[in-house]
Amino acid sequence: MPTDAAFSVSELQFTSMAALRAACLSLPERDLACGDRIRQRDAALTKPPGSLGRLEELAVWLGEWQGTDRPALDKVQITIFAGNHGVVQRGVSPWPSDVTRQMVANFEHGGAAINQLARNAGAKLNVVCLQNLKPTEDLSQTAAMTEKDFLSAVSAGYRAVPKDADLFCPGEMGIGNTTPAASLCAALLGGRGSDWAGRGTGLDNDGVRLKAAVIDDALALHSPILSDPLEVARSLGGYELAAIMGSVLAARHYGIPVLLDGFVCTAAVLPFVKITPEALDHTRLSHCSAEAGHRRLAAALALKPLLDFGLRLGEASGSGLVVPLLRGAIACHNGMATFAEAAVSQQSAPPTE
Template identity: 85%
Template sequence: MPTDASFSVPEIPFTSMADLRAACLSLPERNRTCGNRIRQRDAVLTKPPGSLGRLEELALWLGEWQGTERPTLDKVQITIFAGNHGVVQRGVSPWPSEVTCQMVANFEHGGAAINQLARNAEANLNVVCLQNLQATEDLSQTAAMTEDGFLSAVSDGYRAVSKDADLFCAGEMGIGNTTPAAALCAALLGGSGSDWAGRGTGLDDKGVQLKAAVIDDALTLHGSAMSDPLEVARCLGGYELAAIMGSVLAARHHGIPVLLDGFVCTAAMLPLVKIAPEVLDHTRLSHCSAEAGHRKLAKALALVPLLDFGLRLGEASGAALAIPLLRGAIACHNGMATFAEAAVSQKSDSPTE
């Protein structure tokens, strides 16, 4: 949990952009005391120093944000945020918008990939539909969301995080949502539509060119908003991207580590990062998506993926796959014997002759 005694969780829902901006700038820190104890224990476990590689760092990360020297993953939450996009009418996806609703039903009946992966990871899975799946406006013609609609989605995401979770993973479902994700990247990291547009759910070369042109139209239309990251998120984003942003912010305020998923989830973080660069310290990137731009985006945010399996499904599938890795890190840290307990001799500090 947060260690700063002066920190207070903001009131929800957010009623103004100023309230949201203040919440982005009020961030509790990791528990460094627990971190020091984790390092001390790691130093005397029966293994050469650093021999478990990133597993050691993951155990440290989990413990510092959970506020314990013996991290656990008893309560893992995966939440899929679902939303629709008016920009789909421009032909940026080969799939119709009604598939979003149909896939939500599939999630609820246990038939999707994420249902199987969440079960395998021993994680609780739930779905949050934003704005009753009413589509945003076409971001290439007007702002995607009103201020009230944007703040409502951020607040819905914030409320969706269970305060007693040991780990939070956000996923998304929204036909056409790689277009607003790419638009956010272009607006906040630079470049044009062609630098960030990818195939999404199966566009051909002509479709990718159209998608890039739509993004360029949006960038031109909303040029006056580019200096304000929250306005960029409102004008170019989507309801589920806003909710993901709110959920990751909530996890930070509640002291919960987060596994980020693919391109859309990572792009949703950009407005937060532009306001407070340290806002993602409690997160790790689960995987590098096959969607064009994700590797470049991850590099820009200094996020090193845990997996690289060529996934491009969304749904928090990459995050769910990475959960067993975290369980392995915890099992080693918590369960291994120390040199003293196992009566194993330690490395000599004397130089060899």
């Protein structure tokens, strides 16, 4: 596979865009043999073929990336990446940037929705603050991040992934971060600000129109670099979005399946996909956010959400809900008896509904 710089998965600090690009092009593949064994076992279980629907596919997905025909979720890691955004000064959010730090404290004290969902899912929860929550520059006036700060954020995300995790679930917290998310979508998938701007944390109609205009300003300003996905991520993104991309890259290198969350999380990995189309093979989309643009983004990336609950909280809340569903898929695959073990004739198996 051609690369423009040497890369080793032991390298936890990207020192150049070339090294990061090389890492994005050096991706291990799934264990197809494990997938074949899982399908063979599934065909022998005491149920009509295909009767567990997507649960069957999820067992294959987990097993192929974990490299085992008996997948497990003993070590599930949810990590929230938090960052602030200079573009908030343009009025793109009804909430002040101070709320990001306040919510981080809420996470740390166990008071947020994701704390409850992680506990219910049997997952470990961690929070990573980027740049000590110093805001990026205003992406509508200049590049959001310097190259050094962008690479630092990507590296922080990469380092945040435990190598022994069975499943990794990135989440985000950052007042105003739906604006850089929408900007990335417009820059890399096409369209104007009005095609991607949504209500975020509660904008009214005038606020949405302002947000769309700010995105259009950013697209015009950064038009010379829109053909380079990493430069787009640096110029129109944010610290926590860069860290999410780094974490999903690390999980791929470590062979760890990933649950993506809502609009911001999905937009964060869009530059990765634009470099390597198969970049998200190890991921599944936990849910479809109510935020405008997420359904369109998911369709563009061929990601089929597992839930559609009208969530728009972020925080990896959708992933927290899906982990128990994945546990159900594994329990059925690992625990069900085969027809031979249960002495059940396959010819007399009950029909599907």
